[in-house]
Amino acid sequence: MDFTWFHRLGSPPHVYGLAQRLTPWLGWSAALLIAAGLYGGLWLAPPDYQQGDGFRIIYVHAPSAWMSLMVYVTMALAAAVGLVWRIKVAHAAAAACAPIGASFTLAALATGALWGEPMWGTYWQWDPRLTSELVLFFLYLGYMGLRAAIEDPQRADRASALLAVVGSINVPIIHYSVTWWNSLHQAPSVMRLARPAMPAAMLVPLLLMLLGFTLLFGALLLVRLRAEILTRERGGAWLREVLVP
Amino acid sequence: MREFLDMGGYAAFVWPAYALTLAVVIANVLAARRALRRAQLLGRRRLSARGEGA
Numbered sequence: 001m002d003f004t005w006f007h008r009l010g011s012p013p014h015v016y017g018l019a020q021r022l023t024p025w026l027g028w029s030a031a032l033l034i035a036a037g038l039y040g041g042l043w044l045a046p047p048d049y050q051q052g053d054g055f056r057i058i059y060v061h062a063p064s065a066w067m068s069l070m071v072y073v074t075m076a077l078a079a080a081v082g083l084v085w086r087i088k089v090a091h092a093a094a095a096a097c098a099p100i101g102a103s104f105t106l107a108a109l110a111t112g113a114l115w116g117e118p119m120w121g122t123y124w125q126w127d128p129r130l131t132s133e134l135v136l137f138f139l140y141l142g143y144m145g146l147r148a149a150i151e152d153p154q155r156a157d158r159a160s161a162l163l164a165v166v167g168s169i170n171v172p173i174i175h176y177s178v179t180w181w182n183s184l185h186q187a188p189s190v191m192r193l194a195r196p197a198m199p200a201a202m203l204v205p206l207l208l209m210l211l212g213f214t215l216l217f218g219a220l221l222l223v224r225l226r227a228e229i230l231t232r233e234r235g236g237a238w239l240r241e242v243l244v245p
Numbered sequence: 246m247r248e249f250l251d252m253g254g255y256a257a258f259v260w261p262a263y264a265l266t267l268a269v270v271i272a273n274v275l276a277a278r279r280a281l282r283r284a285q286l287l288g289r290r291r292l293s294a295r296g297e298g299a
Contacts, residue, residue: 034270042263043249053253060266100273107269111262118258216270223277227284235295243288 010087012229013238019222027219033212040205048202057115059205062190063213065108068136069171071101071217075143076168079161088232089225091157094164095147096224100217102140109133120184128177129185132170139167153232 008014041059048055075097082090112130113123124130143160150156178185189197190210196203233239252259 047253052255054255054258056252056255056259057262060262064266064269099276103269103273107266110265114258114262114265118255216273220273220277223281227277227280230281230284230288233288235291239288240292243285243292 010085010089012089012092012233013242015089016226016229016238016242019226023219023222026215026222030212030215030219033208033215037205037208037212040201040208045202045205046199051119054115054118055202057111059209061108061111061115062206063209064104064111065133066210067104067213067217068101068108068133069174070214071097071104072136072139072164072168072171074217074221075101076164076171079164082157083161083165088157089229091161092228092232093221093225094161095157096221096228098140098144098147100220100224102137102144104213105133105137105140109137116184125184127184128181129174129183132174132177135170136174139163139170143167 037059041056045056047053075094078090078094078097081087082094109130112133116125117123143163146163147156147160150159175191177183178187190203190206198206230239230242250256250260
């Protein structure tokens, strides 16, 4: 087996070039999928028999909530790789994840509140799912604050990576909160072992949105990763090649 | 169209949720591009400070 492709993922110039080439593909596929998902979710999907048209908030709420968790898992994995193998690119990727994750966690909380008010009669409740998602938001903020507070980049990488890895304990808590405790939040309707609890006309737009947001994360991550790689490179011939046309 | 915008009486919740998510998506795209341009600018400055062209 040829594993050179794997080793090259630790090389900043190689990753920089790869990220540059992949970004437009990810970005434009994301835009197409999200446009199709919005059309399907707002126009084609029938109203819910209980929640009427209010259920359409799911097409922005579920993808945002999915992002909040997926970005955190990516960040914690990259941080762990950076800690264990001391790979600079991995630390750069973890740092690139944090602002993306924080903003979509905020979107998940806000769209959830806008869904909660008409359906549950309250914008906010100190409920297991809602509280653990709020903790996730503070984990992202803590991670970014810690990075900003430590001047030495290598120490900032290691300290924040440790926080990201330890904080990942919150991810299964969020996911299983609706099963473990008696939560106001509804149980999973897509991410479950049985068939999704939705007809296809409702489910397909949701899947398009979930995939679209995932690819959008890929594009955002790669652009931010390039910025992080540049910030970490002090000099070197390849930097001149990239920056001086 | 009127009926669509009314969202079965849930307009006051559905549209703000969509607007907010769209705003977060756009802000993310702009912020990521700005971060890259800034890192490129600072990188060029470092190179010229070291007398390596640019």
